Amino acid sequence: MAKEAEIKNLSLASVMDERFSRYSKAIIQERALPDVRDGLKPVQRRILYSMNKDGNTYDKGFRKSAKSVGNVMGNFHPHGDSSIYDAMVRMSQSWKLREPLIDMHGNNGSMDGDPPAAMRYTEARISKIAGEMLRDIDKGTVDWVLNFDDTEYEPTVLPARLPNLLINGATGISAGYATEIPPHNLGEVIDALLYLQGHADATLDDLMKFVQGPDFPTGGIIQGIDGIKQAYKDGHGKIMIRSRSTIEDLRGGKKLVKVTEIPYEVNKSQLVKQIDEIRINKKVDGIAEVRDDSDRTGLMISIELKRDAEVKGILNYLYKNTDLQVSYNFNVVAIKDMRPQRLGLKDILATYLDYQRSVITKRTKFDLDKAQERQHIVEGLIKALSILDEVISTIRSSSNRKDARDNLMSEYDFTEKQADAIVALQLYRLTNTDVTKLKKENADLAAKIAEFKSILANPEELDHVLADELRDLEEEYRSPRRSTIEAEIENIKISKKVVVPDEQVMVMVSRDGYLKRSSIRSYKASELTDNGLKDEDRPVFIKQLSTRDSLFIFTDAGNLVYRPVFELDDVKWKDTGDHISQLSGIDSNEKVLASFAFPNLKEQGNFVITTKSGHIKQTEFEKLLPGRTYKSRATVYEKLKDELDSVVDVEYIPNGDASDILIMTEQGLALRYSLSEVSVNGARTTGAKAISLSKDDVVVNAQLVNENSPLALVFQNGNFKKIKTNEIPVTSRARKGVKVLRDLKTRKNLLANFVRINPDDQILTIYTDRLNGHDVILEEHGFSNRTSNGNPEVDVKIDGVPVSINHQPVATESDEITSLV
Known part of the structure; x- marks a missing residue:
């Protein structure tokens, strides 16, 4: 009587758990992870055993790979022929295994990632050293199990008279486990085995006197002895592998970098492509040509550099941005006692000796x-x-x-x-x-x-x-070590000179916060006023700079935006450019107060910062250096007293430059004192009291002056005048100051703004609350006394009330740091 089918009620979770556990165990033990004793995965073990059984050994002729693959598949490994042939090919590749276990005639692939020829075209046999893995297999040295169809027996492990796990390493991924074991030098491993054999209590330091670290078949330079030691201790660590290169002189002052060894598992053709793309995209200034000169004598990547190129800087950039240097992470996992374990160096050596x-x-x-x-x-x-x-x-x-x-x-x-x-x-x-x-x-x-x-x-x-x-x-x-080991991982610093070509460009920053760079050609082909800005906007900074320069942009809300010039969008002079709020997340209503350009970030000077509420401070240049988040976040350079407060002036003074600070208020009070009285404070501070203000008074501006500096003042009633700085006496900080205007009986007479007149100034521009600009020809005005109310210049009924007076936005090609405010 036929047995009736039995239906069981089982939860999906329990069924999945049980089935997946069985599946995981199968792929961990039967596919992905090597055995700690012979260092082989099942497919590799079956290939070597089958070829040895068929007499396909190093001392006999080669046989078609297809025949060997067919025998393995038919007798021991019931999987696809491609997986068997791929494993056979890898065991023959001298750039993958430190000691290849298969000798192969024909195309077995390349370091460029080229696939091997089909197995019907290649011939193979086990190598002489692989014979040591199989020696004594017919003398009852290993356990045997029936194959998949119970027709014959196969070994569960090879005698492995060679410590193969360390010598050739392993790589694999399974369910929940992965392994990454680097190759090592045979002589070093055997020396360590001999020492451990006689000193069972040997420490890791003792063993590392023999096993210095991995020895990759592709050579290279290994950096990070601490990572090696950590990996040998608990099976997990990180090192850096760097290409080996030499530098030769060429005619005309050029240099040639010859790369003769590349990191393990790196695709050579992809590496050459990476370097050439950097050259084509001009990410590095100085690479003239990249070519693969490898031939039958060995690997050779030639990188030809331009005249006077910075070789060290270019190599550092390539190390950081290409596979000329890669990180390697140890993950020493192998099957021991029928289960996967993460093993240290001593564990592997001791297990091998016991076996x-x-x-x-x-x-x-x-x-x-x-x-x-x-x-x-x-x-x-x-x-x-x-x-x-x-x-x-x-x-x-x-x-x-x-x-x-x-x-x-x-x-x-x-x-x-x-x-x-x-x-x-x-x-x-x-x-x-x-x-x-x-x-x-x-x-x-x-x-x-x-x-x-x-x-x-x-x-x-x-x-x-x-x-x-x-x-x-x-x-x-035994063979000589190929990889060199260096104790420390080098901290790669990339010089801006290498990354950024030294090009001269025109840079503009506007009052409303638009900034851009344009080629000199585009600038010269356009009118100065045809700058892409809105009618109500105006330039604050226009200067010819190098792409390697750095730009500091200060807003009236106490925020500092930093940008290297090469990071600015390269647009036509007629285009508007980008707004700083898009680049640094600041309020779109903030106004640019001043901009400064510096050739490097090693300046020793101070910024002098004055606020509307009457505070002043000096902040060191180094305290305002950009951080890692400068692209997305502005730096606070001034902590304002309240939301109605603002910064009215930012000046920069190199160290050693002595001068006075002159502050004027809306009610016409001027205070002049030595800058030495202004303390140096950090970025997120308000500063000290600059001037003693009455309840309804505010600071309109501050300027660095000397005894002979001429000054230009504009009043809210539209009057303008010039005075000399020496008319304002030098006193001390935090006083009320002296009057620079004469009070009127019928209405208030208020100061709108003032500015120091530079030697090359011929015209100043007065801006009104109606966003109109009015040019003042300086030679038409003589000097007035300190308390005069000036001469009419702006018709407030027609043009609006003056709010500021500024230098003419004239581009400069000098190296002097310039702000047009």
């Missing part, structure tokens, strides 16, 4: 059994030769082979095995058998048996055998 002791023990037992069996046979043959005539007579009188064997056993006390051996001897062998040779063989067998028993009985003797075999491997296969 090799087990292999040698099993091999010795196997050899002992064979030797004892042979000795038993030899002793029987010696005895038979001593009574040869009787033995022959007995055999002739027997009816068949079985009867002859039984007669020999009963008449002469031979054992069954001895009797079988005697009966199996051919007649001519009896006549030629030399008892002397048999006795010598018996003595040799006795010595071997004694040696095998000694090894099995004495752990020290077993370790002596293991040490000798490791030394033999080292002598046969």
Whole structure:
């Protein structure tokens, strides 16, 4: 009677958990992670075993790869042929494995990422060193299991007389686990094994005297000894791998950088493309040509630099922005005791030594059994030769082979095995058998048996055998280290001279906060007034600068916007440009008060900052240096007293420049004192009291002056006058000051603004509350006394009430730091 189907009610979570757990275990153990003992994944182990079983070894001819792949797939690995062939190809690639396990004829891929030829075109065999992985496999050294269809047996692990896990490393990803084990130098690993064998309590520092660090097949320079030590301690660490390069001189002052070694697992053609894209996009100034000069003699990437290029700076940029330098993260995970574990260096070495002791023990037992069996046979043959005539007579009188064997056993006390051996001897062998040779063989067998028993009985003797075999491997296969190790990871600093080409451009910043840069050609092709600004806006700063210069933009709300000139959008002079609120997240209503350009960020001067509420301070240049978030956030350079307060003036003085500060208020009070009385404060401070203000008075402006500085004053009634600074006496900070106007009886006479007249000023512009500009020709006005009310200049009924007076926005090509406010 057929069994009825049984339906079970199970939760989806429990079913998924159980099924996925089984699936995870299968791919972890059977696909992705290597065994700590032989350092091989199952597909790699099956390839080597199958090729060895078929006699496809290093001392015989090559065979078609397709045949080897077919045998592996048909007998041991029931997966796609592409996965088997890919694994075979990787084991043959000298730039992936420190000691390749497969020799391959034909195209097996390249460092450029080229795929290998199809397996029907290539030929392969296991390499000589791979033979060491399989040595003694036929002597009962490993466990065996049935293959997928139970037709034959396959090894669960190879004898691995070579510490392959460390020498060739491994990489793989499975469910919940990944492994990244770098290759190492064979000689160093064996030296560490020999030391650990004799010093079981060796520390990590002791072992690292032998294993310095990874030794990549592609060479390169490894930086970060602390990362190596951390990885060797707990299986997880980070290092940097840098290309190896040399610099040669070319004719005409040019330089040639020759890259001869690149980081492990880096695609060479992609690396060349990365560098060439940087050259094409002019991200670095100085690269003339990049080419791949690799040939059969070795790898070579040639980077030709322009005359007088900064080689170190260009290399640093390439290290940071291309695969000329990459980070490598250790993740030493392998199968140990049937489960994945993260292992340190000592764990791997100790596990390998224990495994090799087990292999040698099993091999010795196997050899002992064979030797004892042979000795038993030899002793029987010696005895038979001593009574040869009787033995022959007995055999002739027997009816068949079985009867002859039984007669020999009963008449002469031979054992069954001895009797079988005697009966199996051919007649001519009896006549030629030399008892002397048999006795010598018996003595040799006795010595071997004694040696095998000694090894099995004495752990020290077993370790002596293991040490000798490791030394033999080292002598046969040791090679010089390819990767150089440096203790520290270099902190790469990229010079602006390298990243930014030194180009001269015109830069403009407007009162309403628009800024731009244009080529000199675009600027000269346009009228100065055709600058793309709205009618109510005006330039605050126009200057010819280098793209390597830095721009500091101060707003009246106490915010500082920093921009390197090369980061400004390159637009036509007729275009408006970008607004600073889009770049730095400040209020769109803020007005630009002043702008300054600097060739570098190492200035030693101070900014002098004065507010409407009558506060003043000096702030050091270095306190206003840009931070990491300068692109998205403005810096506060002045903490304002309240929301009605604002900054009225920002000046910059290099160190050593002595001058006075002159402050004027709306009610016409002027205070002049030495700048030395102004204390130096940080950015987020308000400052000290600059002038003593009455309740309804405010500061209109402040200027740095000397004894001979001429001044221009404009009044709210439209009057204008010029006076000399020496008419205002030098006193001290925080006083009321002296009058620079004469009060009127019928109405208030208020000061709108004032400015210091520069030597090259010919025209000043007065701006009104109706956004009108009125030019003042300075030579038309003589100097007035301090308390005069000036001469009419602006018709307030027509043009509006004056609010400021400014220098003419004339572009300068000088190196002097200039603000047009």
